[in-house]
Amino acid sequence: MRRRTFLKNATSAGAGGVAAGIAAPALAQGRLEWRLVTTWPKNLPGLGTAPELLAQMIGKASDGRLTVRVFGSGELVPPFEALDAVATGTVEMGHGSPFYWKGRIPAVQFLTTFPFGLLADEQNAWYQHGGGLNLAGDIYRQMGCKFFPCGNTGPQMGGWFNREINAIGDFKGLKMRIPGLGGAVVSAAGGEVVTLPGAEIPSALESGALDAAEWVGPYNDLAFGLYKSARYYYYPGWHEPGSTLDCFINAAVWEKLPSDLQAIVEHACGAVNQMVLSEFNARNGSSLRILLDDHKVQLRRFPDTVLQELGKLSGEVLTDLGSKDPLSRSVLDSLLKFRAEQASWSALAEQSFLEARSLPYTFARPTGN
Amino acid sequence: MRRRTFLKNATSAGAGGVAAGIAAPALAQGRLEWRLVTTWPKNLPGLGTAPELLAQMIGKASDGRLTVRVFGSGELVPPFEALDAVATGTVEMGHGSPFYWKGRIPAVQFLTTFPFGLLADEQNAWYQHGGGLNLAGDIYRQMGCKFFPCGNTGPQMGGWFNREINAIGDFKGLKMRIPGLGGAVVSAAGGEVVTLPGAEIPSALESGALDAAEWVGPYNDLAFGLYKSARYYYYPGWHEPGSTLDCFINAAVWEKLPSDLQAIVEHACGAVNQMVLSEFNARNGSSLRILLDDHKVQLRRFPDTVLQELGKLSGEVLTDLGSKDPLSRSVLDSLLKFRAEQASWSALAEQSFLEARSLPYTFARPTGN
Numbered sequence: 001m002r003r004r005t006f007l008k009n010a011t012s013a014g015a016g017g018v019a020a021g022i023a024a025p026a027l028a029q030g031r032l033e034w035r036l037v038t039t040w041p042k043n044l045p046g047l048g049t050a051p052e053l054l055a056q057m058i059g060k061a062s063d064g065r066l067t068v069r070v071f072g073s074g075e076l077v078p079p080f081e082a083l084d085a086v087a088t089g090t091v092e093m094g095h096g097s098p099f100y101w102k103g104r105i106p107a108v109q110f111l112t113t114f115p116f117g118l119l120a121d122e123q124n125a126w127y128q129h130g131g132g133l134n135l136a137g138d139i140y141r142q143m144g145c146k147f148f149p150c151g152n153t154g155p156q157m158g159g160w161f162n163r164e165i166n167a168i169g170d171f172k173g174l175k176m177r178i179p180g181l182g183g184a185v186v187s188a189a190g191g192e193v194v195t196l197p198g199a200e201i202p203s204a205l206e207s208g209a210l211d212a213a214e215w216v217g218p219y220n221d222l223a224f225g226l227y228k229s230a231r232y233y234y235y236p237g238w239h240e241p242g243s244t245l246d247c248f249i250n251a252a253v254w255e256k257l258p259s260d261l262q263a264i265v266e267h268a269c270g271a272v273n274q275m276v277l278s279e280f281n282a283r284n285g286s287s288l289r290i291l292l293d294d295h296k297v298q299l300r301r302f303p304d305t306v307l308q309e310l311g312k313l314s315g316e317v318l319t320d321l322g323s324k325d326p327l328s329r330s331v332l333d334s335l336l337k338f339r340a341e342q343a344s345w346s347a348l349a350e351q352s353f354l355e356a357r358s359l360p361y362t363f364a365r366p367t368g369n
Numbered sequence: 370m371r372r373r374t375f376l377k378n379a380t381s382a383g384a385g386g387v388a389a390g391i392a393a394p395a396l397a398q399g400r401l402e403w404r405l406v407t408t409w410p411k412n413l414p415g416l417g418t419a420p421e422l423l424a425q426m427i428g429k430a431s432d433g434r435l436t437v438r439v440f441g442s443g444e445l446v447p448p449f450e451a452l453d454a455v456a457t458g459t460v461e462m463g464h465g466s467p468f469y470w471k472g473r474i475p476a477v478q479f480l481t482t483f484p485f486g487l488l489a490d491e492q493n494a495w496y497q498h499g500g501g502l503n504l505a506g507d508i509y510r511q512m513g514c515k516f517f518p519c520g521n522t523g524p525q526m527g528g529w530f531n532r533e534i535n536a537i538g539d540f541k542g543l544k545m546r547i548p549g550l551g552g553a554v555v556s557a558a559g560g561e562v563v564t565l566p567g568a569e570i571p572s573a574l575e576s577g578a579l580d581a582a583e584w585v586g587p588y589n590d591l592a593f594g595l596y597k598s599a600r601y602y603y604y605p606g607w608h609e610p611g612s613t614l615d616c617f618i619n620a621a622v623w624e625k626l627p628s629d630l631q632a633i634v635e636h637a638c639g640a641v642n643q644m645v646l647s648e649f650n651a652r653n654g655s656s657l658r659i660l661l662d663d664h665k666v667q668l669r670r671f672p673d674t675v676l677q678e679l680g681k682l683s684g685e686v687l688t689d690l691g692s693k694d695p696l697s698r699s700v701l702d703s704l705l706k707f708r709a710e711q712a713s714w715s716a717l718a719e720q721s722f723l724e725a726r727s728l729p730y731t732f733a734r735p736t737g738n
Binding site: 057060061062063116119120121122124125126127128129130154155157217218235236237238241258259260263264266267268269270271272273274275277278279281282283284285286288289292299301302304307308309311312314315316318319322329332333334336337338340341342343344345346347348349350351352353354355356357358359360361362363364365366367 | 426429430431432485488489490491493494495496497498499523524526586587604605606607610627628629632633635636637638639640641642643644646647648650651652653654655657658661668670671673676677678680681683684685687688691698701702703705706707709710711712713714715716717718719720721722723724725726727728729730731732733734735736
């Protein structure tokens with residue numbers, strides 16, 4: 001019922017539709033001006049970069065025929081209303097991450113990432129060669145939008161902990177801030193999952209209202225100063241191996257866009273998809289060094305026995321969610337089939353190479369080091 | 370001396386310069402038609418895809434103002450003359466891989482990949498956030514071209530062997546087809562490196578003229594039928610963890626291109642850079658399954674002791690090459706500095722996640738499996 005009303009709105013709104021209180025964009029001499037709303041504060045490291053890059057690139061490649069103005073979360077609409085605002089035509093375009101829209105269509109949550117799931121490159125390979133773009137396209141179309149993958153965080157960290165995790169039982173009663181599917185798994189392990197806006201994490205860790213909190217990775221966690229409020233920095237990020245960010249465009253607006261401008265938007269999303277991952281990789285590397293060298297952060301690796309239990313619980317959580325509706329099941333089926341093949345290849349390729357590179361041997365060094 | 374003559378040619382040739390025997394491109398109503406020459410046979414899996422995709426995308430995003438016609442290796446010029454043909458203005462654009470041009474400027478060979486070097490994502494992060502694009506831009510400018518990274522093979526395999534490798538001494542006298550820096554390392558280990566066109570590999574393996582041969586990875590190796598000619602399929606591909614492909618454009622042609630078309634070309638290269646990697650990941654996964662299940666290929670992992678020795682020898686080969694000219698030294702310095710930071714991060718992130726994912730636990734399965 002809700003979906004039907006919403007689809008009707010999306011279809012009737014059209015380009016530049018005006019919602020109460022938001023001025024219509026200027027349109028001069030066939031030039032289009034789109035507004036893009038994000039779920040991120042403006043210029044949030046890595047995540048906020050994506051829509052800014054996208055807007056610059058579209059403006060440049062279209063020679064100003066299509067300009068995109070970026071609004072941070074809350075500037076036009078609250079962060080989690082970004083997709084609504086685009087679907088109803090209040091604005092033309094948005095940027096966030098698929099799992100934010102799971103209240104609309106539950107299957108969309110699997111399009112970001114899933115516990116013990118796919119790395120960024122594997123996730124991109126699924127989108128482009130494993131049927132992912134078709135499935136995601138159908139889901140976003142049902143939500144009144146055109147979809148493009150538009151950035152990936154790469155692997156995240158396991159979180160900041162004030163208690164050590166030596167056995168799966170240590171999750172019992174653990175008060176942890178961890179959203180999404182990871183949270184469902186921690187919950188299944190007996191943890192107490194706390195929902196809390198990011199800004200309140202540091203004081204909650206300090207007061208003991210939280211025992212642990214997951215944020216992103218070294219780049220964001222350093223900027224946020226989380227090392228001041230927790231003792232141990234755990235890895236690996238079993239729950240979010242490579243989170244896809246989404247670009248969504250009002251379906252009716254997209255259909256009316258000339259095909260060359262469609263291609264310009266699509267290619268910019270494709271390039272940004274990779275550039276965001278590069279930013280995370282580069283900045284996570286340098287930020288990790290600062291966390292370890294300057295702030296003496298204590299790294300901890302989840303023991304294998306704990307990871308095995310988390311893997312098993314993750315499988316149970318996914319199977320359960322897949323049984324709830326046919327669309328979730330078909331998205332999960334596609335992802336799990338692809339995961340099996342990719343896991344065999346990545347174990348021989350990336351994993352085996354990284355293990356070889358980590359062996360002790362004397363290597364070439366930069367001059368002066 | 371050679372470089373000076375060549376730069377002069379590059380500068381004086383300009384757009385659509387005509388070489389003997391090759392017709393000039395048609396130019397109608399301000400529309401540009403470029404010819405792209407590649408080092409790959411047309412439609413070679415993965416590698417041949419990149420220039421075809423690029424051409425389609427540029428044509429579409431420019432609404433036909435710039436069309437690119439792709440010629441496979443040998444159609445207009447021999448494969449390893451592709452850069453010459455572009456630099457002198459015989460054609461406008463090319464696609465290959467940086468190390469092919471090391472006869473021109475030795476430092477260019479480090480821009481593809483290097484033994485025990487960077488994975489695809491790390492290499493992209495170096496280009497975009499580690500100073501790589503500036504260094505590469507300078508080198509290609511000296512060769513009369515504009516440069517963009519345009520595709521990555523991902524990690525390759527260690528090669529097809531008819532002899533087992535149990536100790537570094539097993540490389541002594543081993544007749545192996547392995548080009549580039551990997552070949553220099555095998556040579557340092559006492560191997561006899563054989564230069565041979567790809568097409569001659571199968572018969573050379575069968576006759577014993579070769580004991581081993583490196584090609585690419587499961588996707589290409591399956592298509593090429595290499596499993597018929599060798600006993601063991603070794604991993605990891607320590608010598609080529611993520612080979613970058615290059616797009617190069619005549620410098621004078623590039624400078625004259627309107628800035629919106631420059632952006633269209635740049636964004637298409639950025640998107641293709643990621644799409645090629647996705648194709649390799651997806652197809653390597655499915656091809657590996659076929660090699661193992663249908664063709665009963667025997668996988669072998671290089672022992673850690675052998676990998677450590679290869680790592681040490683790789684460091685010596687790189688240090689030696691870096692001492693030969695200042696430009697090689699500065700490219701290597703930049704890569705090695707970035708490698709140190711990335712290796713720490715990737716060990717916690719990708720490596721640790723992949724190890725966790727490989728642990729034995731029951732996971733969710735696709736319906737019907």
